[in-house]
Amino acid sequence: MNDATVFLTQILEGKMQKVNLCETCSKEKGVQDPTGFALADLLLGIGAAEEIEKGSGTAQKCPVCGYTQADFKKTGRLGCSSCYLTFAEGLGTLLKAMHKGTEHVGKLPQRAFRAMELSDKMRTLTEDLEKAVAEENYETAASLRDEIKKLEAEIAVRP
Numbered sequence: 648m649n650d651a652t653v654f655l656t657q658i659l660e661g662k663m664q665k666v667n668l669c670e671t672c673s674k675e676k677g678v679q680d681p682t683g684f685a686l687a688d689l690l691l692g693i694g695a696a697e698e699i700e701k702g703s704g705t706a707q708k709c710p711v712c713g714y715t716q717a718d719f720k721k722t723g724r725l726g727c728s729s730c731y732l733t734f735a736e737g738l739g740t741l742l743k744a745m746h747k748g749t750e751h752v753g754k755l756p757q758r759a760f761r762a763m764e765l766s767d768k769m770r771t772l773t774e775d776l777e778k779a780v781a782e783e784n785y786e787t788a789a790s791l792r793d794e795i796k797k798l799e800a801e802i803a804v805r806p
Contacts, residue, residue, distance in 0.1 A: 709733045765802055772798065 649669035656665050668676065708715050714726030716734065725731060731738065755763065772795050779788040 707733055765798065769795065769798055769802070 649671060651667035652670050653668040653673035654665065655668070656663060709726055709730045710733065711729035712726035714730050714733075716737075719725055719730070719734065725734070772791055776788055776791040776795065779785075779791060
């Protein structure tokens with residue numbers, strides 16, 4: 648076992664991860680040579696770069712930005728939004744490993760999130776009320792009507 652002489656630090660979502668490599672291992676990984684360094688392997692785990700190429704016998708190239716699989720392996724980033732479609736076959740498992748899912752949902756301010764929740768609840772209650780009236784279940788309909796009135800009052804108070 649050799650002493651580590653190459654120290655890499657990565658900060659993701661506020662958490663720091665360190666990778667310490669000996670001289671031999673760093674050369675094997677291409678850390679000394681930026682053109683051979685597979686950042687995808689360090690970010691996603693050893694062997695991740697090969698996962699990207701799995702299933703494609705030829706080197707793919709994005710038709711929009713010209714990014715190649717080799718570019719992704721070196722940088723750990725894609726060139727444009729079209730790259731996701733071009734390299735989709737190998738990216739699915741990698742993205743799931745890196746993130747909570749494969750669909751970007753973004754963030755909402757708390758006030759907008761609450762307004763959306765209230766709107767969804769209002770829509771659900773209204774649909775349930777229409778269904779109860781159609782089924783002639785008037786007791787449930789009256790209860791739902793009262794809930795809708797309370798929700799309308801709550802919405803009116805909020806800016």
